[in-house]
Amino acid sequence: MRLEYDVTAGDFTRAGNASSAIKKTLKQLGVSPAVIKRVVVAVYEAEVNIVAHSYGGHITAEVAPEGISVVLADTGPGIPDVQKAMQKGFSTASKEVREMGFGAGMGLPNIQENADDLKIETEVGRGTTLTIYIKF
Amino acid sequence: MTVREIAEKLNLRVFSGEAGLDREVTGGYVSDLLSDVMGFAKDGSVWVTLQTHKNVMAIATLKELAAVVIVKGFEPEEDAKEVSEEEGIPILGSTEQTFELTGRIYNLLSRG
Ligand SMILES: Nc1ncnc2c1ncn2[C@@H]1O[C@H](COP(=O)(O)OP(=O)(O)OP(=O)(O)O)[C@@H](O)[C@H]1O
Ligand SMILES: [Mg+2]
Numbered sequence: 001m002r003l004e005y006d007v008t009a010g011d012f013t014r015a016g017n018a019s020s021a022i023k024k025t026l027k028q029l030g031v032s033p034a035v036i037k038r039v040v041v042a043v044y045e046a047e048v049n050i051v052a053h054s055y056g057g058h059i060t061a062e063v064a065p066e067g068i069s070v071v072l073a074d075t076g077p078g079i080p081d082v083q084k085a086m087q088k089g090f091s092t093a094s095k096e097v098r099e100m101g102f103g104a105g106m107g108l109p110n111i112q113e114n115a116d117d118l119k120i121e122t123e124v125g126r127g128t129t130l131t132i133y134i135k136f
Numbered sequence: 137m138t139v140r141e142i143a144e145k146l147n148l149r150v151f152s153g154e155a156g157l158d159r160e161v162t163g164g165y166v167s168d169l170l171s172d173v174m175g176f177a178k179d180g181s182v183w184v185t186l187q188t189h190k191n192v193m194a195i196a197t198l199k200e201l202a203a204v205v206i207v208k209g210f211e212p213e214e215d216a217k218e219v220s221e222e223e224g225i226p227i228l229g230s231t232e233q234t235f236e237l238t239g240r241i242y243n244l245l246s247r248g
Binding site: 012013015016019020023037040041044045048100101102104105106107109110113 | 168169170171172174175179185187189190191192194195197198199215
Protein backbone atom coordinates (compact mmCIF):
# COMPACT_ATOMS: atom_id res chain seq x y z
CA MET A 1 0.00 0.00 0.00
CA ARG A 2 1.26 3.46 -0.94
CA LEU A 3 0.26 6.72 0.75
CA GLU A 4 1.24 10.17 -0.54
CA TYR A 5 1.06 13.66 0.92
CA ASP A 6 2.27 17.12 -0.03
CA VAL A 7 3.84 19.27 2.68
CA THR A 8 3.72 23.06 2.42
CA ALA A 9 6.66 25.09 3.73
CA GLY A 10 5.87 27.39 6.62
CA ASP A 11 2.33 26.09 7.17
CA PHE A 12 2.50 25.03 10.81
CA THR A 13 -1.30 24.79 11.07
CA ARG A 14 -1.14 21.65 8.93
CA ALA A 15 2.11 20.24 10.30
CA GLY A 16 1.47 16.70 11.46
CA ASN A 17 -1.45 15.96 9.12
CA ALA A 18 0.50 13.43 7.08
CA SER A 19 1.83 11.74 10.24
CA SER A 20 -1.70 11.58 11.58
CA ALA A 21 -3.04 9.99 8.38
CA ILE A 22 -0.23 7.41 8.36
CA LYS A 23 -0.92 6.62 12.01
CA LYS A 24 -4.62 6.02 11.28
CA THR A 25 -3.82 3.69 8.40
CA LEU A 26 -1.36 1.64 10.47
CA LYS A 27 -3.94 1.35 13.26
CA GLN A 28 -6.53 0.07 10.79
CA LEU A 29 -4.01 -2.45 9.50
CA GLY A 30 -3.56 -3.73 13.05
CA VAL A 31 0.13 -2.83 13.37
CA SER A 32 1.29 -3.10 17.01
CA PRO A 33 0.91 0.08 19.11
CA ALA A 34 4.60 0.02 20.08
CA VAL A 35 5.64 0.15 16.43
CA ILE A 36 3.05 2.80 15.56
CA LYS A 37 4.45 5.02 18.34
CA ARG A 38 7.91 4.90 16.80
CA VAL A 39 6.59 5.59 13.30
CA VAL A 40 4.63 8.58 14.61
CA VAL A 41 7.66 10.17 16.29
CA ALA A 42 9.98 9.67 13.33
CA VAL A 43 7.56 10.75 10.61
CA TYR A 44 6.23 13.74 12.57
CA GLU A 45 9.72 15.13 13.15
CA ALA A 46 10.65 14.70 9.50
CA GLU A 47 7.35 16.26 8.38
CA VAL A 48 7.87 19.29 10.65
CA ASN A 49 11.43 19.70 9.36
CA ILE A 50 10.03 20.07 5.84
CA VAL A 51 7.62 22.75 7.13
CA ALA A 52 10.28 24.55 9.18
CA HIS A 53 13.43 24.26 7.09
CA SER A 54 12.55 23.64 3.41
CA TYR A 55 10.62 25.23 0.55
CA GLY A 56 8.14 22.36 0.48
CA GLY A 57 8.14 18.64 -0.06
CA HIS A 58 6.41 15.35 -0.59
CA ILE A 59 5.94 12.29 1.59
CA THR A 60 5.57 8.79 0.21
CA ALA A 61 4.87 5.96 2.62
CA GLU A 62 5.13 2.39 1.38
CA VAL A 63 3.47 -0.13 3.70
CA ALA A 64 4.48 -3.75 3.27
CA PRO A 65 3.66 -6.80 5.43
CA GLU A 66 7.09 -6.65 7.08
CA GLY A 67 7.48 -2.91 7.64
CA ILE A 68 6.96 0.67 6.55
CA SER A 69 9.29 2.78 4.46
CA VAL A 70 8.68 6.53 4.40
CA VAL A 71 10.46 8.82 1.94
CA LEU A 72 10.31 12.54 2.77
CA ALA A 73 11.73 14.59 -0.10
CA ASP A 74 11.97 18.37 -0.13
CA THR A 75 13.38 21.14 -2.22
CA GLY A 76 15.24 23.59 -0.04
CA PRO A 77 18.58 24.72 1.31
CA GLY A 78 19.81 21.21 2.08
CA ILE A 79 21.95 20.37 5.12
CA PRO A 80 25.61 21.49 4.83
CA ASP A 81 26.89 19.29 7.67
CA VAL A 82 24.69 16.29 8.38
CA GLN A 83 26.81 15.05 11.30
CA LYS A 84 26.42 18.40 13.03
CA ALA A 85 22.68 18.53 12.27
CA MET A 86 22.28 15.09 13.87
CA GLN A 87 23.69 16.34 17.18
CA LYS A 88 21.21 16.99 19.98
CA GLY A 89 20.69 20.72 20.37
CA PHE A 90 21.90 21.82 16.95
CA SER A 91 19.31 24.02 15.25
CA THR A 92 19.16 26.80 12.69
CA ALA A 93 15.44 27.43 13.34
CA SER A 94 14.29 31.04 13.14
CA LYS A 95 13.27 33.07 16.17
CA GLU A 96 9.58 32.76 15.24
CA VAL A 97 9.83 28.99 14.96
CA ARG A 98 11.66 28.78 18.30
CA GLU A 99 9.01 30.83 20.03
CA MET A 100 6.50 28.16 19.10
CA GLY A 101 8.63 25.61 20.91
CA PHE A 102 10.26 24.12 17.84
CA GLY A 103 13.99 24.43 17.26
CA ALA A 104 15.31 22.41 20.19
CA GLY A 105 17.52 20.48 17.83
CA MET A 106 15.91 17.23 18.92
CA GLY A 107 14.01 16.25 15.77
CA LEU A 108 16.73 14.41 13.86
CA PRO A 109 17.97 12.65 17.05
CA ASN A 110 14.36 11.57 17.70
CA ILE A 111 14.15 10.12 14.19
CA GLN A 112 17.44 8.29 14.63
CA GLU A 113 16.25 6.91 17.96
CA ASN A 114 12.98 5.54 16.61
CA ALA A 115 13.87 4.33 13.11
CA ASP A 116 15.34 0.92 12.37
CA ASP A 117 17.07 2.55 9.45
CA LEU A 118 17.55 6.21 8.50
CA LYS A 119 19.13 7.49 5.31
CA ILE A 120 19.73 11.20 4.71
CA GLU A 121 20.54 12.38 1.22
CA THR A 122 21.05 16.10 0.91
CA GLU A 123 22.52 18.61 -1.49
CA VAL A 124 23.16 22.20 -0.47
CA GLY A 125 20.98 24.56 -2.48
CA ARG A 126 18.79 21.75 -3.79
CA GLY A 127 17.08 19.83 -1.01
CA THR A 128 16.96 16.90 1.34
CA THR A 129 15.51 13.40 1.20
CA LEU A 130 15.05 11.29 4.31
CA THR A 131 14.25 7.59 4.04
CA ILE A 132 12.94 6.09 7.25
CA TYR A 133 12.41 2.37 7.62
CA ILE A 134 10.64 0.73 10.56
CA LYS A 135 10.05 -3.03 10.86
CA PHE A 136 6.69 -4.35 12.05
CA MET B 137 -7.12 9.23 38.45
CA THR B 138 -9.11 10.89 35.66
CA VAL B 139 -8.59 14.26 34.01
CA ARG B 140 -11.86 15.37 35.60
CA GLU B 141 -10.66 14.56 39.13
CA ILE B 142 -7.45 16.51 38.59
CA ALA B 143 -9.37 19.45 37.13
CA GLU B 144 -11.80 19.47 40.07
CA LYS B 145 -9.25 18.96 42.83
CA LEU B 146 -6.93 21.66 41.51
CA ASN B 147 -9.71 23.98 40.41
CA LEU B 148 -8.50 24.10 36.81
CA ARG B 149 -10.38 25.85 34.07
CA VAL B 150 -11.66 23.55 31.29
CA PHE B 151 -11.20 25.37 27.97
CA SER B 152 -12.27 22.56 25.63
CA GLY B 153 -12.48 18.83 25.03
CA GLU B 154 -14.93 18.04 27.84
CA ALA B 155 -15.75 14.73 26.17
CA GLY B 156 -12.29 13.57 27.27
CA LEU B 157 -12.59 14.42 30.96
CA ASP B 158 -12.93 10.76 31.93
CA ARG B 159 -9.61 9.86 30.34
CA GLU B 160 -7.32 8.05 32.75
CA VAL B 161 -4.12 9.91 33.66
CA THR B 162 -1.11 7.64 34.07
CA GLY B 163 1.64 10.24 34.37
CA GLY B 164 2.79 13.70 33.44
CA TYR B 165 5.31 15.52 31.31
CA VAL B 166 6.51 19.11 31.57
CA SER B 167 8.16 20.86 28.64
CA ASP B 168 7.74 23.79 26.29
CA LEU B 169 9.92 22.19 23.62
CA LEU B 170 7.73 20.30 21.20
CA SER B 171 10.33 17.79 20.03
CA ASP B 172 11.11 16.97 23.65
CA VAL B 173 7.48 16.05 24.23
CA MET B 174 7.30 14.21 20.91
CA GLY B 175 10.33 12.12 21.79
CA PHE B 176 9.76 11.43 25.45
CA ALA B 177 6.18 11.94 26.74
CA LYS B 178 4.27 8.72 27.46
CA ASP B 179 0.69 8.12 26.36
CA GLY B 180 -1.87 8.82 29.06
CA SER B 181 0.17 11.73 30.43
CA VAL B 182 -0.96 15.24 31.25
CA TRP B 183 1.28 17.74 29.51
CA VAL B 184 2.01 20.96 31.41
CA THR B 185 3.15 23.79 29.11
CA LEU B 186 2.92 27.48 28.36
CA GLN B 187 2.52 26.87 24.63
CA THR B 188 -0.99 27.68 23.38
CA HIS B 189 -1.04 26.95 19.65
CA LYS B 190 -2.51 24.21 17.48
CA ASN B 191 0.70 22.18 17.18
CA VAL B 192 0.41 21.37 20.87
CA MET B 193 -2.82 19.55 20.11
CA ALA B 194 -1.33 17.84 17.06
CA ILE B 195 1.32 16.40 19.36
CA ALA B 196 -1.15 15.58 22.14
CA THR B 197 -3.22 13.65 19.58
CA LEU B 198 -0.31 11.82 17.98
CA LYS B 199 1.10 10.87 21.40
CA GLU B 200 -2.34 9.99 22.83
CA LEU B 201 -1.89 12.23 25.85
CA ALA B 202 -4.70 12.48 28.41
CA ALA B 203 -4.85 16.28 28.59
CA VAL B 204 -2.90 19.51 28.15
CA VAL B 205 -2.61 21.98 31.03
CA ILE B 206 -1.69 25.54 30.12
CA VAL B 207 -0.03 27.51 32.90
CA LYS B 208 0.35 31.16 33.95
CA GLY B 209 -3.14 32.15 32.85
CA PHE B 210 -2.40 31.81 29.13
CA GLU B 211 -5.31 30.76 26.94
CA PRO B 212 -5.35 28.32 24.03
CA GLU B 213 -5.76 29.60 20.50
CA GLU B 214 -9.10 28.94 18.75
CA ASP B 215 -7.75 26.30 16.36
CA ALA B 216 -6.10 24.48 19.26
CA LYS B 217 -9.47 24.29 21.00
CA GLU B 218 -11.04 22.96 17.80
CA VAL B 219 -8.61 20.04 17.68
CA SER B 220 -9.16 19.45 21.39
CA GLU B 221 -12.93 19.17 20.77
CA GLU B 222 -12.51 16.90 17.74
CA GLU B 223 -10.13 14.56 19.51
CA GLY B 224 -11.70 14.70 22.96
CA ILE B 225 -8.40 15.67 24.57
CA PRO B 226 -9.14 18.35 27.17
CA ILE B 227 -7.23 21.61 27.40
CA LEU B 228 -7.16 22.78 31.00
CA GLY B 229 -5.80 26.02 32.39
CA SER B 230 -4.29 27.40 35.56
CA THR B 231 -3.12 30.81 36.65
CA GLU B 232 -0.29 29.19 38.61
CA GLN B 233 3.33 28.91 37.55
CA THR B 234 4.65 25.64 36.16
CA PHE B 235 6.58 24.70 39.30
CA GLU B 236 3.67 25.00 41.73
CA LEU B 237 1.09 23.47 39.43
CA THR B 238 3.29 20.54 38.50
CA GLY B 239 4.00 19.87 42.16
CA ARG B 240 0.31 19.71 42.89
CA ILE B 241 -0.43 17.38 40.00
CA TYR B 242 2.49 15.19 41.04
CA ASN B 243 1.17 14.94 44.59
CA LEU B 244 -2.28 13.96 43.37
CA LEU B 245 -0.93 11.30 41.05
CA SER B 246 1.49 9.80 43.54
CA ARG B 247 -1.24 9.52 46.17
CA GLY B 248 -3.27 7.65 43.51
N1 LIG C 1 14.64 19.15 5.61
C1 LIG C 1 15.62 19.97 6.01
N2 LIG C 1 16.10 20.91 5.18
C2 LIG C 1 17.11 21.75 5.58
N3 LIG C 1 17.68 21.71 6.79
C3 LIG C 1 17.23 20.78 7.66
C4 LIG C 1 16.19 19.87 7.33
N4 LIG C 1 15.98 19.06 8.39
C5 LIG C 1 16.85 19.46 9.33
N5 LIG C 1 17.60 20.48 8.91
C6 LIG C 1 18.69 21.16 9.64
O1 LIG C 1 19.10 20.35 10.74
C7 LIG C 1 18.90 21.06 11.97
C8 LIG C 1 18.53 20.08 13.07
O2 LIG C 1 17.25 19.49 12.80
P1 LIG C 1 16.39 18.92 14.02
O3 LIG C 1 15.09 18.43 13.49
O4 LIG C 1 17.20 17.97 14.78
O5 LIG C 1 16.17 20.21 14.92
P2 LIG C 1 15.22 21.47 14.67
O6 LIG C 1 14.25 21.18 13.59
O7 LIG C 1 16.08 22.66 14.47
O8 LIG C 1 14.48 21.59 16.07
P3 LIG C 1 13.36 20.57 16.65
O9 LIG C 1 13.25 19.44 15.69
O10 LIG C 1 13.86 20.16 17.99
O11 LIG C 1 12.10 21.37 16.73
C9 LIG C 1 17.86 22.10 11.65
O12 LIG C 1 17.86 23.19 12.54
C10 LIG C 1 18.26 22.49 10.23
O13 LIG C 1 19.38 23.33 10.25
MG1 LIG D 1 13.13 19.41 13.64
